[in-house]
Amino acid sequence: MENQKRNFGTWQLTSIMVSSMIGVGILVIPRTATQLLHQMGWVGPIVGGFIASMAVAAIVYLGNQFPGLTFVEFMPKIFGVAIGTLCISLFILYQFLNAGITARLFGEVVVTSVLPQTPLEVIIITLLLLVVFLCCHEIEVVARVNELLIPFLLLPSLLIPLVSFMNADWYNLLPFRFESWTNVMKTGLNTYTLYTGYELLMVYFAFAIPGARLGVASMTGMSFALVIYVITVVAGITVFGYEELQRLVWPTLELVKVTQKTGWFLERFESAFLAIWVASVFTTIGNMLYATIFSLRRLFHKGIRFQQITAIVIMVPLFFLTLVPQNIVELFSFTQYLTNIGYLITIIIPILLAITQFMRNQFNKGREVNNEKGGT
Numbered sequence: 001m002e003n004q005k006r007n008f009g010t011w012q013l014t015s016i017m018v019s020s021m022i023g024v025g026i027l028v029i030p031r032t033a034t035q036l037l038h039q040m041g042w043v044g045p046i047v048g049g050f051i052a053s054m055a056v057a058a059i060v061y062l063g064n065q066f067p068g069l070t071f072v073e074f075m076p077k078i079f080g081v082a083i084g085t086l087c088i089s090l091f092i093l094y095q096f097l098n099a100g101i102t103a104r105l106f107g108e109v110v111v112t113s114v115l116p117q118t119p120l121e122v123i124i125i126t127l128l129l130l131v132v133f134l135c136c137h138e139i140e141v142v143a144r145v146n147e148l149l150i151p152f153l154l155l156p157s158l159l160i161p162l163v164s165f166m167n168a169d170w171y172n173l174l175p176f177r178f179e180s181w182t183n184v185m186k187t188g189l190n191t192y193t194l195y196t197g198y199e200l201l202m203v204y205f206a207f208a209i210p211g212a213r214l215g216v217a218s219m220t221g222m223s224f225a226l227v228i229y230v231i232t233v234v235a236g237i238t239v240f241g242y243e244e245l246q247r248l249v250w251p252t253l254e255l256v257k258v259t260q261k262t263g264w265f266l267e268r269f270e271s272a273f274l275a276i277w278v279a280s281v282f283t284t285i286g287n288m289l290y291a292t293i294f295s296l297r298r299l300f301h302k303g304i305r306f307q308q309i310t311a312i313v314i315m316v317p318l319f320f321l322t323l324v325p326q327n328i329v330e331l332f333s334f335t336q337y338l339t340n341i342g343y344l345i346t347i348i349i350p351i352l353l354a355i356t357q358f359m360r361n362q363f364n365k366g367r368e369v370n371n372e373k374g375g376t
Contacts, residue, residue, distance in 0.1 A: 006068060008143050008207045010217045015146040016204050016287060017221030020197030022153060022228060023284035024105040027277075029229055030236025030251040033191055036183040038242045039173055045229035047188025049222060052195035055347045056218045058354035059198065063205035063214045065357055071202035072298040078356050087349055088299065091199070092292050094338075094345040096314070098196070099288040100321035101335055103127055106281045108328060113253060114274055124322050127282065128315050134286045135293050135311035138304060139207060142290050146283055153280045156273060157228045161235035164255045168238035192347075193339045195225055197284060199346045203291040249328070289314075 008016075034041030066074040071091065076084030107123040115123065134145065178184055198218070205214055236251050239258055245251050256270040293314065297307045325331040 006207050006209050007140060008204060008212065009209060010213045012143040012147050013201070013204060013208060013212065013214065013217035014220045014224075015150040016143065017198055017201060017218060018150060018224050019146045019153060019280065019283035020200050020287045021195050021221065021225045021284075022157060023197070023281050024102055024109070025194040026157065026228070026232060026280075027109060027250045027252045029191065029194055030233050030240075030255075031245045031248060032194075033187060033233045034237060034242040034245050035187070035190075036180075037178070037187050039237060040176070040178055041187070041237060041242060042173075042230055042233045043178075043184060044187035044191040045194065045226060045233060047184060048191035048193075049195060049226040049229070051188055051192045051347065052198060053222055055350045056198050056201075056222060058350040059201050059205070060214045060218050061354045062350070062357065063201065063208070065361075066206075067208070067210070068206055070206040070295065070298055072295050075353065078353050078360070088295070091202075091345055091349075092295055094341060095200075095288045095292040096318065097321070097338055098342075099285050099292070100318050101331070101338055102281065102285050102288070103318070104322040104325060104331055105335075106278075106285075107322070108331065109250060109253070110274065110278075113250070113270065121319075121323070124319060127285065128319060130282055131286050131289050132311050132315050135290050136308045139204075139290070139294060142204075142287065143207075145286070149279045149283055152276050153283070154224065154228075156276050157280075158231070160252075160256055160259055160273065161228075161231045163259050164235045164239055167258055168235070169241075170238055172238050172241045173234070189343075190339070191229070193342060194229055195222070196342055196346050197287065198222070199350065200287055200291045202350070203295060289318075 029045065030041070033044035037044055062071075062074065066077075072088055075087050078084065079087060103124055106127060107120045110123050111118060111120050134142065198221070201214075201218065208214060232252055232255075235255055236245050239255060240248070240251065248254050253270055253273070256273045289311075293307055293310050296310055297303075300306065325334050
């Protein structure tokens with residue numbers, strides 16, 4: 001394994017985590033959360049955040065157990081070479097597919113909202129070229145980019161829902177009751193996918209400086225995302241009502257349009273919002289693909305030259321992957337299939353890794369105690 005510098009601080013890890021989790025999903029979460037829970041949809045992101053937090057806790061444990069190692073190195077140590085290699089392959093494939101679907105969603109939003117005359121392919125290619133440029137650099141550049149862009153991500157994400165409360169009808173949140181606890185769990189599993197991106201910490205934790213607080217970084221990142229998602233759903237329900245949200249393709253973007261009527265100086269505020277939102281999607285896809293390509297570099301024990309060539313080559317199949325869905329309905333269907341696969345990659349595998357490592361540590365401690373007793 002090549003020797004890499006470990007120079008990610010706690011705030012840089014937090015920035016990477018937040019940037020990886022908040023992306024395209026924020027535009028659809030009011031509709032997703034209220035589909036089954038109706039006026040109680042704001043509970044969905046809370047349940048989803050709790051589900052994601054269990055996997056994040058497992059990843060933090062693994063990061064502390066294997067400092068300086070990515071999942072490419074510690075998975076075979078825990079699961080064995082055969083199963084570990086299979087899990088590594090599944091993780092890399094999942095991130096590749098997830099990046100492709102996210103890029104297509106980004107293109108659909110831009111084309112339908114602000115650039116209707118621009119071909120979808122041009123939008124996607126432009127984004128992928130920026131991502132290629134990022135992936136051709138060492139990993140320290142990723143941390144700096146995320147740290148630089150995080151204020152542009154957080155401020156609009158918090159400000160727009162809060163300002164839209166000026167048009168809120170708070171009676172839309174009533175009554176405070178659930179029709180079915182089954183729907184609560186289903187919505188929690190659906191909204192959990194909005195937090196995916198935290199699994200990338202299995203790569204980026206390897207570069208934390210000694211003394212960096214992995215738990216604090218993870219908890220802070222999850223808290224930021226949870227607050228943003230909950231107030232976005234509350235804003236959507238109070239402004240539109242849950243029935244109207246089911247008719248909107250990009251409900252959060254509609255919130256932005258409502259916000260501009262409250263006296264803002266910009267004539268088309270949604271264009272300014274999307275300009276800032278582009279930075280959020282760029283960091284999300286950039287973090288995914290960088291983790292994918294860097295993992296391949298670690299897997300084959302290669303250097304930066306291999307990473308640069310791989311970044312250029314991999315964008316060709318990725319571009320064609322983004323064009324596979326023929327329309328928005330197929331795109332959302334593909335997204336649901338990927339979500340079902342994601343349960344294994346982002347929840348089950350990290351938790352099983354942590355449990356297996358914990359049991360192995362306990363077994364080793366017990367054996368050491370027995371050896372000491374036998375020696376005496």
